[in-house]
Amino acid sequence: MLSVIDLQKSFDQFKAVTKANLEVGQGEIVAVIGPNGAGKSTLFKLIGGHLKPDKGRIVFKGKDIAGLAPHQICRLGVSLSFQIVNVFHRLTVFENVQVAVLSRLRLALDLITPARGLAIEETQEILNSVGLTNVGNRVSGSLSHGEQKVLEIAIALGTNPELLILDEPTAGMSPEETFATIKLLEHLNADMGLTILFCEHDIELVFSFANKIMVMRQGISIVQGPPDEVRDNQQVREAYLGGAN
C-alpha cells in the first residue's frame, strides 16, 4: 500500500533522514521505533507532505506522492496526526471533527449553508466510535491531554483515511488511557479496515501490538519485519534494545 524507498532529507548540513525504507501492506499495523533523533517524526512529515524529501520515493497505492502538498496527500487517503497535541483549540470537540468532514466533502468554500446543519450524523458517528460523545460541546482546548490525543485520532478519521499515520499516539497518557487508545486503534484496524502506521517510545507496547516493526537509527532504517524477527536481530539489539541482553 505504502512504500518508502531510499528517502533522504537534510536540514542545512544535518541529515535527519539519510536512507529510510518502509513497506506498509493493506490492513497492517506497522510501528516505527528508534532512539530520539532517529528521524521518525521527520519520516512521517515527509510522508504527510509537510516536508519535501531531497531524494527517494514515496509510493502510495502505485502513485508517487513525494513532494505533493499535504491537502493533496490527504485527499488520496493518508491522514497524519502529530506528536505534539494539535487540535483546533478554540473550536468545540464536535466542530473539530466536523471541520475534517466538511473539508473531505469539499464544502470548504461554501459561503452560505449554515454549518451547524451539515455533516452532523457522520461527525456524531466518529465521536461515538472514539468515545468522545459526551464532551462534544466542550471547547477542545479545555480537554485533558489524553482526551485531546484521542480527539487527534477523531479528526484524522474525519477525512475517512485508508492509511492512518500516528506520531506517538499515546505520548503522555496514563496507563489506563494508553490501554483504551490501543483498544481503539485495534478496533479501527480490525473492524473498519484501517491500515495504521505509528511510532512509539513504549517498546513493550509496540511489540505486543504491531504486526510489523521498522527500526531506525540516525536516519537509516536498519531492519523491518515481524516483532519476533526484529527482537532477534543482532543490529537492533546493539542499536536500540541495549547490547547487554
Add this chain to the structure above:
Amino acid sequence: MVERQNLVASGYSRLTWLAIGLGFLIILAVSPLFLPRFFTYLLALILITGLVTTSLNIALGFGGMYQFHHAVFYGVGAYTVALMLTKTSLPPALGFILGPIVSGILALVMGMICVRLSKLYFGMLQLSLGSLVWVLVFRWYSFTGGDDGLHGVPVPKLISSVSGSYYFTLIVTVICLILMYVILNAPFGRILQAIRDNPERSESVGVQVRLHQLVTQVIAGFFAGVAGVLFVTVEGSTFPDMMSWTLSLEFLIMCLLGGWFTFLGPMLGATIIVSLRTLLGGYTEYWTMVLAIILMLLIFFLPEGVLGYFEGLYRRRSASLAEDR
C-alpha cells in the same frame, strides 16, 4: 438526550438574541427623528467604522491573519466611488457597486503576494504594499487631489441629506453584517477558524490553507470597500488619511477592545472609540493619550475584549447551570 437539551437551550437563546437585535434595530431606525443632526451623523459614522472593523475581524479574529493595513481597502472603496462620481458621467449606482469590487480586487492582488508568507511577515508585507497605495493616492494630485482629497462629491439627492445618508448607511450595514455572519457560520467560516487555530493541521485534513486565506482577504476587502463607499455618502469627501496606517492601527485597537473572537465585538469597539474620540476630542487635543490608556487597561484586564469578557461570563454561567441539571 444531552444533545436535545442543548438544542433547546441554544434555540431559546437564539430567539432571545434575535428579539434584542430587532429591538436595537428599531431604536436605530427611529433615532434620527429625535436626535439632533450631529448625533445622527455620529451614529452613521459609528456604523461605518463598525462595518470596517467587523470586516477586518473576519481576517483578524476569525482567520488569525495579521491584517495590519486594512484601511487601504476602506480608502480605495471610498476613492473609487468618489472618482466615479466626480470624474465620470456614468450612472452613480455603478460607482457605488464598483467601490467594493475594486477593493476586493485590490485585496485579491495584495493577497496573492502576501498569503505566501505567514503571521508577522504577512502583516509587514501587507503594511508595505498598503503604504505604497497610500503614497500613490497622496502624491497623485491631478487624479486623486493629493493630500487635499476629493471634496463635494455629488452624491445622489435621495441619500445625500443627513437622515438620507444615515438610513442608507443603516440598511447597507445591516445587510453586510448579516452576510458576514452567514459566511462565518457556513463551512467556509468554520474552516477559517480551524486554520486560525492550527494551519498545519488544517492542511493535513485536506484544506487548501493559502486559497482559503486568499478568499478571506477578498471578502474582508470587499466589505471594507462597502464601508468606504458609505463614508463618501455621509461625508461627501475622501482624503488620503482614510488609508493611512495609523487608521489601520485604530481599527485593530477597536477589534481588540470590543473582543476579536466575537462577531459583534468590533462593532462595540468602534462604538466606544468613535464616541469617546468625538466627545473627548472637544475637550482635549491629547485624545491619543486617552486611547493609549484604554489600550493598556485592555491588555492587562480584558485580553479577550469587552464582549469577549461578557461572553466568557455567560458561558461559565450556562456551564454551571448545565452541571446543576
